[in-house]
Amino acid sequence: MRFFKKISKSEHVTHLVSYLCYWYVRFVAFTTRWEKRDVEVFYDNLKEHKAVIFIAWHGRIAFAPCFWNRSSKLSALVSPHRDGQLIAGLLKRFGIENISGSTNENPRSAAVKLLRELKNNASIAIIPDGPRGPSMTMTMSPIYYAKTTGKPIIGLTYSIARSKILSKSWDRMLIPLPFQKGIVAVTKPFFIPKNTPKENLENYRKQIEDEMNKLTWQLDQELGVPPIEQGTLPRKHNHN
Numbered sequence: 001m002r003f004f005k006k007i008s009k010s011e012h013v014t015h016l017v018s019y020l021c022y023w024y025v026r027f028v029a030f031t032t033r034w035e036k037r038d039v040e041v042f043y044d045n046l047k048e049h050k051a052v053i054f055i056a057w058h059g060r061i062a063f064a065p066c067f068w069n070r071s072s073k074l075s076a077l078v079s080p081h082r083d084g085q086l087i088a089g090l091l092k093r094f095g096i097e098n099i100s101g102s103t104n105e106n107p108r109s110a111a112v113k114l115l116r117e118l119k120n121n122a123s124i125a126i127i128p129d130g131p132r133g134p135s136m137t138m139t140m141s142p143i144y145y146a147k148t149t150g151k152p153i154i155g156l157t158y159s160i161a162r163s164k165i166l167s168k169s170w171d172r173m174l175i176p177l178p179f180q181k182g183i184v185a186v187t188k189p190f191f192i193p194k195n196t197p198k199e200n201l202e203n204y205r206k207q208i209e210d211e212m213n214k215l216t217w218q219l220d221q222e223l224g225v226p227p228i229e230q231g232t233l234p235r236k237h238n239h240n
Helices: 002-008 011-031 039-049 082-093 107-119 141-149 198-223
Strands: 033-037 053-055 074-078 097-100 123-126 153-160 181-186
Touching (some): 039 153, 074 082, 074 107, 107 141, 181 198
Parallel strands (some): 074 097, 074 123
């Protein structure tokens, strides 16, 4: 048991797993019959505002990079933990830069870097329920960056028919099969005025969270994917 725990922390193992995940994602994405809903909203706002704050749930992050326009710079905030590094390796192969940090580790340095990116009209990506959950529950982090810079928050989610849900994973990760129907959808842009009182920020946070969840559940229902619950937490040993 100690041997498997040790190798699971190995940088080489993480590199290999992220490499295999990348090619599996590429294969499934290529063979999926995609229906795209409001994806143009994302690119319209990117063109108008030069940069956006891109968010996706932890359990629906794997295929999100497939819909990013590589001609525009995107930097993602990723956790320094094992699952975060797997995601970082996947994103890097899609041409997405990584900024290591979370609300618990290296938060100030990461915040400075993310704000610098936005102020230089480079987009950022945040997984707002990671790395410690609760699942599909948004932190205040995207709200802070939107309020400070005036850039819009735009969420992306997807579902693929006949997918499996990893019920034992805290984020209820969606594991799809190739040659299925898929739907990818984008939320409307959310702007947080700079003069918004602190006590009103929770209303924006809840509004965006509800929109993301409503959209995710709707896509799952349309494609016959089993319903997933909100608010699950990772086991303590997941982030040792």
